[in-house]
Amino acid sequence: MSLSSERIVETAVGLLTEYGLHDVTMRRLASELSVRPGALYYHVPHKQELLRRVAHQLLAPLQKPDADPVELMLQFRDTVLPLRDGGDLLLIAYGLDQRIPPVPALEESLQAAGLGADAARRHSAVLMRFALGAVAAEQNISLLSGSQNAVQPATSPGHPQSAQNAAGTALSAAPAAESADLYAYGLRSLLAQAA
Amino acid sequence: MSLSSERIVETAVGLLTEYGLHDVTMRRLASELSVRPGALYYHVPHKQELLRRVAHQLLAPLQKPDADPVELMLQFRDTVLPLRDGGDLLLIAYGLDQRIPPVPALEESLQAAGLGADAARRHSAVLMRFALGAVAAEQNISLLSGSQNAVQPATSPGHPQSAQNAAGTALSAAPAAESADLYAYGLRSLLAQAA
């Protein structure tokens, strides 16, 4: 089977869901597809465009026109959170394309709820900013504060200068249940005015 | 003058404010300080701890105990926004240390406004998540959608595959004035319940 942008995107989605954005590199992608890195650039202009397409593919299920705002935003979190560093990807993708799902569906459902076109656009922009920050923060906390990275980064055994982080981990790493509550609470507050 | 963690942090802050996080690399830092890269690791355990200290230094002015929440959050935005990719730095720093400024001052002022200790903690967590997302999104939009990166990245002259981004730039790249409005609006909504 010959190379194509579709195959590259699919392989990138695979690497993302299995290992996280950190492992989605052009070189890793190339070796996964059994080609040299340069070959990818015949099908994709640069890594940014590839990531934009990956994010679009990932969020495609959020293009449903009849869901209510809260449901869309909860599903957004559920989609991005399992990708270890999915928040970083979506901040990039949103920077490249602010009409990524669920934005169009979100605007429609806000308009259906009685908001004007401009108000719906602004409300969804605020909701997306909160969601992006909440998901990225939550992932970074469990990745960076969570009992020494959890997986297997094999750090040097006890460097003296990093002592001040040892205490407070139990308190600072918010339990998963509370993160969901914070997210739901933020959504409700932001949607209160829109009713 | 010999090397020290203080000098390294100061130099990193300098590189950050002049060129952005992208140019804060251990190697660049070393050459700025006229030492070999390995020398830095005698004073700093790893890059993450360095970035945590850089963020703390940057946000030190937000440790004022008597400011009101809106003022603190507006000043947070004003501090981070001028750093080209300051949002990325603060997502990392917040992941490493959720008590970074202005969090303690924020909790105090929310308690002074009548909230219980736990409610104040949760409210400030929600506010920080929104602020981090808003600033990071705003910076990424102007960096990634803003008329081909604005500075001087010298991209190849017109690669065919990236045509779909050409249209819509005028609409998608929100003017700076509207970003400030979205931010203020989000803050007000999130603080409405806290009154």
Added chain:
DNA sequence: ACCTGAACACCGTTCAAGT
């Protein structure tokens, strides 16, 4: 048209060896 080989200009981190 599509891909390889090889290079360019970088990363963070480690560590024996020098002073």
Added chain:
DNA sequence: ACCTGAACACCGTTCAAGT
């Protein structure tokens, strides 16, 4: 104690040359 030299294992991207 503090730093260098040199390496290890990587990056994204370009481009002449091959088929």
